[in-house]
Structures are given as structure tokens and as C-alpha cells.
Amino acid sequence: MVTKNGRRRREYAPRVPIEQRRRELLDAALRIVVRDGHGAVTMEAVAAATGVTKPVVYGVFPNRETLLGELLRREQAAALEQLVELLPALRKGLAAGAHPADVLAEALDGFLAAVRAAPERWSCVVSPMADMPAQFNAAREETRGLVLASAEELGRWITRTFDASTDLDPELIAHTVVTLAEMAARLVLTDPERYEPARFVKGLRAAVGLVR
Amino acid sequence: MVTKNGRRRREYAPRVPIEQRRRELLDAALRIVVRDGHGAVTMEAVAAATGVTKPVVYGVFPNRETLLGELLRREQAAALEQLVELLPALRKGLAAGAHPADVLAEALDGFLAAVRAAPERWSCVVSPMADMPAQFNAAREETRGLVLASAEELGRWITRTFDASTDLDPELIAHTVVTLAEMAARLVLTDPERYEPARFVKGLRAAVGLVR
DNA sequence: TTACAAAGCTACGTCCGCGTAGCATATTGC
DNA sequence: GCAATATGCTACGCGGACGTAGCTTTGTAA
Known part of the structure; x- marks a missing residue:
């Protein structure tokens, strides 16, 4: 009492x-x-x-370390899950020989929708969190590594489709794609008025349209 | 004693x-x-x-805050200075109507050389440092804003040169360019064996070569 | 060579966050 | 209605980092 x-x-x-x-x-x-x-x-x-x-x-x-660890694992896993759900549509596009601009634009659109569906999750997935205890960055890098590997598949498809020189290797493309996706996500999350998903999707379409 | x-x-x-x-x-x-x-x-x-x-x-x-503040200001300023020194060459390229692939590749090459010349400086400039006291991120964003504005100039030149649709707006290009430069810098800094500057430069050349 | 100013050093006081011990109460099964 | 147990709460000890008071040494200029 x-x-x-x-x-x-x-x-x-x-x-x-x-x-x-x-x-x-x-x-x-x-x-x-x-x-x-x-x-x-x-x-x-x-x-x-x-x-x-x-x-x-x-x-x-x-202890605190366990708490933070579980938090990051949970969010990384959930984010990855959201990405995995986007894969079938993407794979279908790649296989069906659809127009590259469509395939990529669809993928970006789906991704940014996923981000907006869980903004807090993505804002912690999508920015580095400098100076966390090493193990956390390791966990993050691990998940990101999976995504990169998957993006390399996309990279190979791009080099094939556009018949690019070997200087443009799939690993570089993978880094580029993932980094730009993260950038778009950050902008959409921090300033949604100014950066609507559609803006990035249209921009991507236009950029891909320049090729060939 | x-x-x-x-x-x-x-x-x-x-x-x-x-x-x-x-x-x-x-x-x-x-x-x-x-x-x-x-x-x-x-x-x-x-x-x-x-x-x-x-x-x-x-x-x-x-106090600690002042120390960190001065540190960040000093490094941001020095980094910006290094970038400014790259500007004349870039501007000349833009004006002289050189081949876009050359202009961009030169710029990237110069940038990555600058990064390698001062690796510690750039590794703190080029990654976000989450959860610093707000004022520091503000300072960083301020400098980055200057760079973005400058990159927009490049963006306009790109849209003009490639005659792109208005969907690919210069602001988007600026973000893209800056973000990718930061990415390259991070990779070069954290894993120099695997990611040599030349790799990015050649990749960029190949990518630009795909256009048109 | 000596005094004095500038630059260093030791030793604390304080605050804040971690992690723990042990008491209080709500809920559940009988 | 009552015990048992799971869940919550108060209170505290500890360590680490900030920031300060005041003494000590070094170098220099008269």
C-alpha cells in the first residue's frame, strides 16, 4: 500500500x-x-x-544486449520476409521476358509499398546504426548479404538482357540496386510529402528507358 | 614527485x-x-x-559535445574542400561537351582518389553515424545539402545530354549520384582489396555506355 | 637564477544506466 | 473463500563517464 x-x-x-x-x-x-x-x-x-x-x-x-539483439533479429527477419513475398512476382517477370522497365518498376513499387506498410521496421533496417556493438552490425550485414546475393541474380539478368560489357559485373549491380533501394526507402520514410514512391518508380522507368 | x-x-x-x-x-x-x-x-x-x-x-x-562538434565540422569542411578542388575539371568537362562517359568516369576517379587520400576523414563523412546528438546530424546534412545542390547541376546536364523524360528529374539524379558515390567510398574504405576504385570507374563507364 | 605564467597532473563529486535482492499483489485452481 | 504462484514493484549497489578544484612542474623572461 x-x-x-x-x-x-x-x-x-x-x-x-x-x-x-x-x-x-x-x-x-x-x-x-x-x-x-x-x-x-x-x-x-x-x-x-x-x-x-x-x-x-x-x-x-x-540484459540490454539481448534485448537489442532480439529486436534487431526480429525486425531483420520480418523485413526479409516481406522481401521474400515480392520474389515470385519478380521471378515471373524475369522469366517471362517482360519489358525490363516494367519488371524493375514493379519490383521497386512493391518494395516501397512494403516499406510504407512497416515504416518503423524499415527505418531501422535501412540505415546503418553506426556504433552498435559489433555483433549487431554483423547480424545486419548477414541479412543484407542474403539480399545482395539475391540481387546478384537480378544483376546477371540485367547484364544478359542489356548485353553489357563484363566491366559492369553483377556484384556491382547488386550493390547499386540495394543501395539505391535503401536510399529511396530512407527518403520515403523521412520526407514522405516530397518523395512519394511513384516519383522513384517513374524515375526508374525513365532511366531504364534511356538504355538502348 | x-x-x-x-x-x-x-x-x-x-x-x-x-x-x-x-x-x-x-x-x-x-x-x-x-x-x-x-x-x-x-x-x-x-x-x-x-x-x-x-x-x-x-x-x-x-565539454564532450563541443569536441565532437568541432571534429565533425573540421572533417566535413576538409572533405568539402577536397570536393571543391575537383570541380574545375568537372565543369570543364561539362562545358567542353566531352563524352559523358569520360566526364563521369573522370569525376568518380578523382573522388575515389580523394577518399583514399584521407580514409579516416571520409569514413566518418560517408556513413551516417546514427544516434549522434541531433545538431551533429544537422551539420552533416547541411554539408551534404551543399553537395546535393551541386550534384543537381550535374543532374540537369545529364537530362539535357541524354534528352531524358522529365520523370527523371535532376533532384533524383543528384540523390542517386551522391548516394552511389558514398557507396563506392564505403566499399573502397572497408574492403580495398575487393573493391578497387578502377572497378567502379570501369563499371560506370560500361553503364553509361549502355545509354543510347 | 629566480619568479611567475602556462600547461599538466591527481583526486574528487555527481549523475546515470545496468543489473539484483527481496517485498507486495493480482490471479488462478481448488 | 483461500492458498500458491506468477507477475509486478521498491530500493539499492556498482561502475563508468562527465566535469571540476586545486596542487605541481616546466619553461621563459627579467
């Missing part, structure tokens, strides 16, 4: 099974990362944003 | 005028930022890396 020092005891937060708490806490942590950077993700802040106290957080995650 | 607790007194570092110290300290801070992230730039760490003690650092910078 009342504490040692005579202060009124805080009202109890509703009790919640641990797996649900885990999700709530990670959601709160994500919001904080996005809004204030990962340095602001203190155990206290996560607790407060979830409406509980610090030891509750420690009841779910043994 | 000897301290209160009977410990031997530390040997005095050579005395150095303040402006030189300032440079030394900023140099040390830069090395630390690049190697271990900005979180590792504690006043203590900077002092140690310079071979002095903490109060010496406070003798030059009133």
Missing part, C-alpha cells in the same frame, strides 16, 4: 503472459530506436514506454 | 601550445571514432590516445 519512505505505491500494471510482454517490450524498444536512436534504448526507457518498471524488462531479457 | 597515496607521479607530457593540442586531440578523436564508433570517444579515451590526461582535454574543449 505504502512504501518505506511513505510514498504512495505505484499502480500495478495489468499482468500479462511473458510472450506477450516480450512483444510489447520489443515494440516499445523499436519505437524508441526509431525516434531517438539506439542510445536512448535504456532498460528504464523501454520499461516506461511499456508502462511497467525496469525489473519487468529484466524478467524477459537478461 | 609523489602523490598523496604514495603512488609515483605520472611523467609529464611535453608542453604544447594550445592550437597544436587542439589538432592533436581532434586527430586522436577521429581515429577513435573511425575505429570504435563515436560512443568510444570519451574524454578519457581521447586524452589517453594523445598521451595526456583528461583535464588537458577540458583545457581545450569545454
Whole structure:
């Protein structure tokens, strides 16, 4: 009822099974990362944003590192999942010999829609988060590596389709494609008024149209 | 000679005028930022890396924020200076109606040479440094804004030269060019064996060669 | 050679975030 | 209605980084 020092005891937060708490806490942590950077993700802040106290957080995650690790893994995985869902349509386009500009524009459009569907997730996936503990950047690079490998497939298709010189190697194309996709995502997320997805899609169409 | 607790007194570092110290300290801070992230730039760490003690650092910078601020300003300014030196050659190319592939390849080559000439500087200029105090990102964005504006000039030249549709607007081109330059720089800096500047230059040539 | 100013150094006080110990209460099964 | 247990809360110890007070040494100029 009342504490040692005579202060009124805080009202109890509703009790919640641990797996649900885990999700709530990670959601709160994500919001904080996005809004204030990962340095602001203190155990206290996560607790407060979830409406509980610090030891509750420690009841779910043994330490801050684990919390951040699980958060990043969860978001990376979910983002990757969204990308995988775009693959069938893309592959069909590549195989069917559709017009390159259409194939690429469709893919970009789908991607930016995915980004807008989960803005917080993507804003932490799509920008480097400098000076995180090494293991996190490693995790990020791992996922990004998968995407790059997949983009190389696209790179090979591009060199074939446009009959490019071998100087334009698929790995370079992959880096370019992924980097530009990330750029578009960042702009769409940080300044949605000025940078609508359609703008990038149209721009891409026009650029591809210049070839040949 | 000897301290209160009977410990031997530390040997005095050579005395150095303040402006030189300032440079030394900023140099040390830069090395630390690049190697271990900005979180590792504690006043203590900077002092140690310079071979002095903490109060010496406070003798030059009133607080950590100022130190980091001055560091970033210095590096941004120096980087910008390197870019400005590349401008005359580029402008000449644009005006002289040289072959676009040559103009662009030359520019990229010059840029990557500049990056390799000052790798630490560029590795902190070229990657976002998430979760720095807001003012620093603001400073970075300011400089980057100048570069973007300049790149827009290039964008207009490109649309003119290739007679592109208005969907490919100069602002988009500017973002693309700057982002890809940053990407190349990052790759060259983090994995110089695998990504030599020439690789990007040849790739760019090949890509531009596809047009028309 | 000596005094004094400039530059360094030691030693703290403070704050903040991590992580823990142990008490309080809500909920569930009987 | 009541015990048992899971969930939450208060309170604290610890360490690391910031920033400061005040003493010590070095170099220089009279």
C-alpha cells in the first residue's frame, strides 16, 4: 500500500503472459530506436514506454544486449520476409521476358509499398546504426548479404538482357540496386510529402528507358 | 614527485601550445571514432590516445559535445574542400561537351582518389553515424545539402545530354549520384582489396555506355 | 637564477544506466 | 473463500563517464 519512505505505491500494471510482454517490450524498444536512436534504448526507457518498471524488462531479457539483439533479429527477419513475398512476382517477370522497365518498376513499387506498410521496421533496417556493438552490425550485414546475393541474380539478368560489357559485373549491380533501394526507402520514410514512391518508380522507368 | 597515496607521479607530457593540442586531440578523436564508433570517444579515451590526461582535454574543449562538434565540422569542411578542388575539371568537362562517359568516369576517379587520400576523414563523412546528438546530424546534412545542390547541376546536364523524360528529374539524379558515390567510398574504405576504385570507374563507364 | 605564467597532473563529486535482492499483489485452481 | 504462484514493484549497489578544484612542474623572461 505504502512504501518505506511513505510514498504512495505505484499502480500495478495489468499482468500479462511473458510472450506477450516480450512483444510489447520489443515494440516499445523499436519505437524508441526509431525516434531517438539506439542510445536512448535504456532498460528504464523501454520499461516506461511499456508502462511497467525496469525489473519487468529484466524478467524477459537478461540484459540490454539481448534485448537489442532480439529486436534487431526480429525486425531483420520480418523485413526479409516481406522481401521474400515480392520474389515470385519478380521471378515471373524475369522469366517471362517482360519489358525490363516494367519488371524493375514493379519490383521497386512493391518494395516501397512494403516499406510504407512497416515504416518503423524499415527505418531501422535501412540505415546503418553506426556504433552498435559489433555483433549487431554483423547480424545486419548477414541479412543484407542474403539480399545482395539475391540481387546478384537480378544483376546477371540485367547484364544478359542489356548485353553489357563484363566491366559492369553483377556484384556491382547488386550493390547499386540495394543501395539505391535503401536510399529511396530512407527518403520515403523521412520526407514522405516530397518523395512519394511513384516519383522513384517513374524515375526508374525513365532511366531504364534511356538504355538502348 | 609523489602523490598523496604514495603512488609515483605520472611523467609529464611535453608542453604544447594550445592550437597544436587542439589538432592533436581532434586527430586522436577521429581515429577513435573511425575505429570504435563515436560512443568510444570519451574524454578519457581521447586524452589517453594523445598521451595526456583528461583535464588537458577540458583545457581545450569545454565539454564532450563541443569536441565532437568541432571534429565533425573540421572533417566535413576538409572533405568539402577536397570536393571543391575537383570541380574545375568537372565543369570543364561539362562545358567542353566531352563524352559523358569520360566526364563521369573522370569525376568518380578523382573522388575515389580523394577518399583514399584521407580514409579516416571520409569514413566518418560517408556513413551516417546514427544516434549522434541531433545538431551533429544537422551539420552533416547541411554539408551534404551543399553537395546535393551541386550534384543537381550535374543532374540537369545529364537530362539535357541524354534528352531524358522529365520523370527523371535532376533532384533524383543528384540523390542517386551522391548516394552511389558514398557507396563506392564505403566499399573502397572497408574492403580495398575487393573493391578497387578502377572497378567502379570501369563499371560506370560500361553503364553509361549502355545509354543510347 | 629566480619568479611567475602556462600547461599538466591527481583526486574528487555527481549523475546515470545496468543489473539484483527481496517485498507486495493480482490471479488462478481448488 | 483461500492458498500458491506468477507477475509486478521498491530500493539499492556498482561502475563508468562527465566535469571540476586545486596542487605541481616546466619553461621563459627579467
